Amino acid sequence: xxxxxxxxxxxxxxxxxxxxxxxxxxxxxxxxxxxxxxxxxxxxxxxxxxxxxxxxxxxxxxxxxxxxxxxxxxxxxxxxxxxxxxxxxxxxxxxxxxxxxxxxxxxxxxxxxxxxxxxxxxxxxxxxxxxxxxxxxxxxxxxxxxxxxxxxxxxxxxxxxxxxxxxxxxxxxxxxxxxxxxxxxxxxxxxxxxxxxxxxxxxxxxxxxxxxxxxxxxxxxxxxxxxxxxxxxxxxxxxxxxxxxxxxxxxxxxxxxxxxxxxxxxxxxxxxxxxxxxxxxxxxxxxxxxxxxxxxxxxxxxxxxxxxxxxxxxxxxxxxxxxxxxxxxxxxxxxxxxxxxxxxxxxxxxxxxxxxxxxxxxxxxxxxxxxxxxxxxxxxxxxxxxxxxxxxxxxxxxxxxxxxxxxxxxxxxxxxxxxxxxxxxxxxxxxxxxxxxxxxxxxxxxxxxxxxxxxxxxxxxxxxxxxxxxxxxxxxxxxxxxxxxxxxxxxxxxxxxxxxxxxxxxxxxxxxxxxxxxxxx
Numbered sequence: 001x002x003x004x005x006x007x008x009x010x011x012x013x014x015x016x017x018x019x020x021x022x023x024x025x026x027x028x029x030x031x032x033x034x035x036x037x038x039x040x041x042x043x044x045x046x047x048x049x050x051x052x053x054x055x056x057x058x059x060x061x062x063x064x065x066x067x068x069x070x071x072x073x074x075x076x077x078x079x080x081x082x083x084x085x086x087x088x089x090x091x092x093x094x095x096x097x098x099x100x101x102x103x104x105x106x107x108x109x110x111x112x113x114x115x116x117x118x119x120x121x122x123x124x125x126x127x128x129x130x131x132x133x134x135x136x137x138x139x140x141x142x143x144x145x146x147x148x149x150x151x152x153x154x155x156x157x158x159x160x161x162x163x164x165x166x167x168x169x170x171x172x173x174x175x176x177x178x179x180x181x182x183x184x185x186x187x188x189x190x191x192x193x194x195x196x197x198x199x200x201x202x203x204x205x206x207x208x209x210x211x212x213x214x215x216x217x218x219x220x221x222x223x224x225x226x227x228x229x230x231x232x233x234x235x236x237x238x239x240x241x242x243x244x245x246x247x248x249x250x251x252x253x254x255x256x257x258x259x260x261x262x263x264x265x266x267x268x269x270x271x272x273x274x275x276x277x278x279x280x281x282x283x284x285x286x287x288x289x290x291x292x293x294x295x296x297x298x299x300x301x302x303x304x305x306x307x308x309x310x311x312x313x314x315x316x317x318x319x320x321x322x323x324x325x326x327x328x329x330x331x332x333x334x335x336x337x338x339x340x341x342x343x344x345x346x347x348x349x350x351x352x353x354x355x356x357x358x359x360x361x362x363x364x365x366x367x368x369x370x371x372x373x374x375x376x377x378x379x380x381x382x383x384x385x386x387x388x389x390x391x392x393x394x395x396x397x398x399x400x401x402x403x404x405x406x407x408x409x410x411x412x413x414x415x416x417x418x419x420x421x422x423x424x425x426x427x428x429x430x431x432x433x434x435x436x437x438x439x440x441x442x443x444x445x446x447x448x449x450x451x452x453x454x455x456x457x458x459x460x461x462x463x464x465x466x467x468x469x470x471x472x473x474x475x476x477x478x479x480x481x482x483x484x485x486x487x488x489x490x491x492x493x494x495x496x497x498x499x500x501x502x503x504x505x506x507x508x509x510x511x512x513x514x515x516x517x518x519x520x521x
Contacts, residue, residue: 030511031186033146035158035176035198042175042201042520043380045157049114050206051376054167060114060122062412062424062458063144085399088131088509090474091392106427107473108171108390110408110463111162113140113198115155118147125461126409127160130197130477131394132513135387138174138198139509140461141482145179145196148189154179160200162390166425171390172203172383175520180512182504191442192499194482197512200386202519207379214239214373217247221260224369231373242373248365253289256364263362266290267314271361280359281308281319294359302356315361320354380521395509396466396476397501401434401448405478407496409462411454417491424458430496434464437497439483444497448479452496456484464498477501 036042049056109129117123125144130137138160147155158176161169177200182193214231218224224244231239248264253274256263268280274287286292297318308319383389412424422428430452437449454462464479479498487495499505 030180030508031183032178032180032511033154034178035154036201037177039201039518039520042177043204045159045175046173046204046380046520047376047378048157049159049173050378050380054169056122057114057161057164057169058167060124062410063115063117063123063125063460064413064457085397087397087476088395088513090394090472090476091129091131091135091387092472092474104406104429105470105473106429107393107408107463107465107468107475108163109393109473110410110427111160111390112164112410113138113144113158113160113176113461115144115158117155124410124458126459126463126481127198127461128408128463128477129160129162129386129390129392130509130513131392132199132387134199134514134516135385135392136174136199136201136515136517137392137513138176138200138386139393139463139477139480140196140198141480142181142185142194142196143482144461145176145198146181146186158198160198160386162386169205171386172205174200174203174386176200177517178512178515180508182508188443191439191444191482192446193504194442194444195480195499195505195508197509199512199515199517201517202385203383203389204380204520205383207381212375212377214375215370217368217370219368221369224371227371231371240374240376243371245370245372246367247370248363249368250365252366253287254364254366255289258364258366260367261364262367263364265315266361266363268310268317268361269314270363274363280317281321290361290363292359292361294357297356297358299354299356301358317359317361318357319359320356323353323355382519382521391474393463393465393474394476395501395506396478397506398503399466399478399501401436403466403478404431404433405450405464405466406431406468406475407450407452407454407462407464407479407481409454409459409481411457411459411462413455413457415453415455415492416486419492421453422455422458428454430454434479437495439497442483444499446500446502448498448500449495450479450498451494452484453493454481454484454496455493456481459484459496462496 036045111127112124113127114122114124125140127138127140130139145154160174163170176198179196179198181196184190185193216227218227228242228244231242246262248262254261271290272280274290302318302320308317310317407430408427410424411422411428414420432451434448434450437447438445439447459481462481463477465475466478468475478501481496481498483497484493485495486493
């Protein structure tokens, strides 16, 4: 999945001239995509991430698609304001605060977004909660929402987990409801518009868990595999152990060798139904669609005084047959005459013995195809709105460059020289002044850079906070990391880049910031 930052490859390159020649206007069209259109769908997505002791969260890896910008593609130039500067106050900071910061306290608004990537595996990026009418909005990089790798609309099973750490979800999981981006990113994958705002449902936490089962029989194989594919592609449910197995149709006996048929072990009752009036201990003849297999046993193996009996599942009949012992042979030489006083010798009588047998039954049945699967279910409780629980950063747009910003994120991965400075497990920060930048490889003509050692894997979507107040842990979101670069070519990442937050970004934000999401449970 890793590649240099060149969004869209050849196809996007063919459209690059059109994207530059005709500047987009977010007010004209703000594309949005539904991520989970009902509370039920959202519940199933949350369940997927809670399943098996948070295994999908724990095993997720940082999303490293389109993160590294080749140094020669980063140059000065860049953005300019398209309207007057503006800000949206943070949640709880609508009134100006005069508090001065002494220490850098990490914001609670930061967390990870988790999703299923184009490789069908769980991944994560950094994201942050921002101010909105219903306290339900998340901001991150556009390619942490929109699937630029497989050219599908959005990444699957998208959730935000503020404060995530090693399987812990202290404020719950917030399932994405609707994603918003700029028209030029949606259509042209324009790096200048690589940002997204996502409305989320109220957060949820688990109250209990368990597995259910799914089972359905289809007449034709293609129907069964179509059903299996439907389950595998289901974005809403935590399915596992999805299988297709052939089963006999008990109501449809067919001649042996019939296409899409097979021989199955059957019960004595099913065999008797096809061989009405026949003695199951006899020798037939049997219905040619059925048959028996008979094995001789020892008396010890038979282990019964009954003439016949069945196994508990009635798939085997045990029976015995009587065998008469032969009479003693008579001698040809007459025996001496007995003495008158001698006691008469009793005449020997034949002795009864048995042979013992076990008989099993089979039938040739038309094949049906059974789809089975396990589905994980979990009880959920509502924990409220995102912004009420962790707050929300303000938004600043059309700001002058050269201002100091804090960059907060979960960097992971190594520098080009192999140094693995960051684990991605804990929230980190860096600090620096913004400067104008360009990256032609991603059609990024109006980008912003900041000096930062954050490696790209995991830090994509990191929040750039202007005027951050450490005491209140609040500031103004003024950028999101979309890529990193080694600009001085010393094999160490030294720069992060972001789209410039202008009036068109504010238009996208406004489209998302006034929408209600609601509860899952």
